[in-house]
Amino acid sequence: KPQNERQRLPVVPQGIERDDFVKALGELGEQLGAEHVEVNDKPLRDGWYMEHPNTHDMMTILDEEEFVASAIVYPGSTEEVQQVVNWANKHRIPVFPISMGRNLGYGGAAPRVRGSVTVDLGRRMNKILDINAEDYTCLVEPGVTFYALYEALKERGLDEHMWIDTPDIGGGSVIGNTVDRGVGYTPYGDHWACHSGLEVVLPTGELIRTGMGALPGNNTWQTFPYGFGPYSDGIFSQSNFGIVIKMGMTLMPNPGGHESFMYTFPNEEDLAPLMEIIRPLRISNILENAAQVRHVTQHIAVRGLPRSTFYSGPGPVPASTIHAAAAQTPVGDHTWAYYGMAYGPPHIRSHKLTLIDSEFKRIPGAKRIDPSTLPADEYFWSRDRIARGVPDIHELRWVNWASNGAHIAFSPVSPIRGRDASKLFALGRRLHDRYGLDFFPAFIVGLREMHLIVEIVFDRADPERKAAALSCLRDLVEEAAREGYGEYRTHLVLMDQVAGTYAWNDGALMKFNQRLKDALDPNGILAPGRCGIWPKRYRGRGWEM
């Protein structure tokens, strides 16, 4: 994408004069050290995944100046996070915390409100405070990535003893991913369910520990999540009620063996019967990790070549072209691919694998792919690593599908049912066709529900394609909601719309969230608008989009 060389003044948050803002930043610099307060006045650089910017969304679907920080601050301790929050309250300046800021597809490092001061926690608060090999737990700060945690286990010789659980790409932070309720692919994939204990700076500056952490001298903070009294951790996920500065996480004991498997299914219509087969197997834990059912278009895209290699016409790449390309790959032609892993010693695994094989083979044309036929750089091996908790970034390759590739996700929750899968697939296909977009569906089967993950890959330098992608997303959200499907997580640009679909009983849940927000953050300084929750000072003033 053409470099933006615009020399720019920093955006100033609304409601404060430029001079006052500069003075206020100076004041904060005196507390944190001037080198830890950075004004965002240079040209915005997108970088790439490993060197991502913290000034804006490097994959923005709007104008890149839309979700942009006025300044970035780097607190180095609990007290400094509290100082930032107190400062924000004093000057009524919106602050937006990020851990690593690699929330790509959902907004990256960007704040929801233009001109917010980004609180980049990860830069200086990145210690692994504890790893407990007896309890299989750890305690981390915001800057600890899945890679860093994995490396720490290796350094201590514990990586064979216990596993981490990583999302498809490992450069994000354990805390950032978990508070956004992200998922991974070992049997511990539900990160929120696996955490134990938080330390949180409240929007008014107080510091709390949840769970057993509230008991002085306790030794169960990372082993018993609930503590005594209201279990409040949940309100700090997907919200703007607090800044999480420490989190406990459970780790998975080495199951004593593991074995990846892959099946392909020839036809689009195989999706429905496949889901009916998956549901009971997944709920009864024969399928032990989150199941991925991926469409062949993903299979082609994740090979890392741009779509122009295959097709240069307008509109989506024709199915025949995709299938022809698939036929050339080691996996061979197919429409759906299932990736999974069986865990435990050989005779335990074979019990499960035999069951799975006989069930999957009920679909005519189902094929078990022999891993020994797959070359080392085949995507299968990336899934294999991830399913045993080894961080990876292979998944990033499909971002190359478009030139200046960026992506944004649509992730509705659905029952694990053939008819729902077919309905969502048809809906996605119809709307992608309407906007001339390639359709990249993957179904991720959690335990009793699945998320459809649709990644729209677009050219960041092409305003028309960005507009088409955004229109497609808005239609997807709206039409899916009409059928009873809601998103489990979303991009900054869609937060108001998605929150608006959770409107039962005249928006009672949002009113409840607003009541909590106003009680905990009376000045409305913390991440206003995140997940659609606007503090009083912002409500009814046209901030929603």
Add this chain to the structure above:
Amino acid sequence: KPQNERQRLPVVPQGIERDDFVKALGELGEQLGAEHVEVNDKPLRDGWYMEHPNTHDMMTILDEEEFVASAIVYPGSTEEVQQVVNWANKHRIPVFPISMGRNLGYGGAAPRVRGSVTVDLGRRMNKILDINAEDYTCLVEPGVTFYALYEALKERGLDEHMWIDTPDIGGGSVIGNTVDRGVGYTPYGDHWACHSGLEVVLPTGELIRTGMGALPGNNTWQTFPYGFGPYSDGIFSQSNFGIVIKMGMTLMPNPGGHESFMYTFPNEEDLAPLMEIIRPLRISNILENAAQVRHVTQHIAVRGLPRSTFYSGPGPVPASTIHAAAAQTPVGDHTWAYYGMAYGPPHIRSHKLTLIDSEFKRIPGAKRIDPSTLPADEYFWSRDRIARGVPDIHELRWVNWASNGAHIAFSPVSPIRGRDASKLFALGRRLHDRYGLDFFPAFIVGLREMHLIVEIVFDRADPERKAAALSCLRDLVEEAAREGYGEYRTHLVLMDQVAGTYAWNDGALMKFNQRLKDALDPNGILAPGRCGIWPKRYRGRGWEM
């Protein structure tokens, strides 16, 4: 216990005149129907477990007039619950919701504040709204007991297809037990972790649905717990922030086989090495359900005979007497007994059972008890039923240990470690000895932590023994907290003390809870004092105990 024949006026809640109170009740009677508003002016009858009173704590450790309701109301619908709440706000009358009111050991049906109006939800709101055999979920109202849910599965021919998870006694409600974060003994034992979706009447009368329930027309309320935005369910557990009137619960697929096993260990000192053996087995799910390690005194007491059968002297029954009695039982003499179940088809079970056997046998004198040697009414078979989700009440038998038997629980959370188990055991023994009480410890190993459950059984008719039991409990809570152990749940009488132990950073968590309480319940009408959370109107006025 001698019948209390006192003719009594109903207690009137503080801050309202008797006449106004009577008028207010009349007003409520017009809305709910006079037959659904009951004044508590008759003698208090304790009844027994299956016919428990909803007027007071049938196992009270204080004077029975202490935790007592002024009236009981029986709403029959969501709207009626809202009417009760609105009425309470209008008249500033404290209301206390119960589902079944069988929270024995933790306060039974009693309200924390004397003279509260008890909202008995279970009487009329007791429908199973949904059972979904494909998703393995159900949706229940407050009056649905574990027994009722189990019977419903049987009626529909689904009890072989899927299992419920029941606490040791099955007469409680699924909702009441779960919101108090109770536990059961199949692999689904952590009830809170297994629920999905709440419908809640807020203290100000609004009605919300959490999770996917907030999306109109959704079909994933019981399958995906989180929804979008802050996950607020947790703040409705162990709290006084709302009245839960519907809850989704997941059910366990039949694992394809099950097999109970029991081991005994001869010496008190075996506890520490046993815990070291259990921890890795439990965390890696070789031990699949919450492990129970019970002391021989429990083994004798649960046979249902009063302690006077064995011993009539003062102070605790001597160890030699207990062991002599144990030697006469089918299980034989021992100090610790482990009860567990293995799940799955035979060859899967045998893999686990073999591992367990070789590990447990590392303790000299460890003995595997052959179930075929145990008669049908042996306690083992009650554990066997419970571990496969069949409700039971055998466990109640140890309440007979004292005449007019009642009990109250001390349940601290601990790491699964030999040294912690020994420390807690020694602490309990020392304090029980101090007060001349029999010591009934059982360790329940959750997953990464264990709860010690100490049940103090006392004679309800003996004020001196009640006072001793209470003093013992208060010392237990205090001394345990000093060593870093906090309770996971507690009786009404101990709530302030226990909440007070979670005092990190100058009581920051309690201040946070109070902030939420005041925001959600500005008039302080809902269950004031529950879990130590007092609304503004009550704070600093001597309500704590």
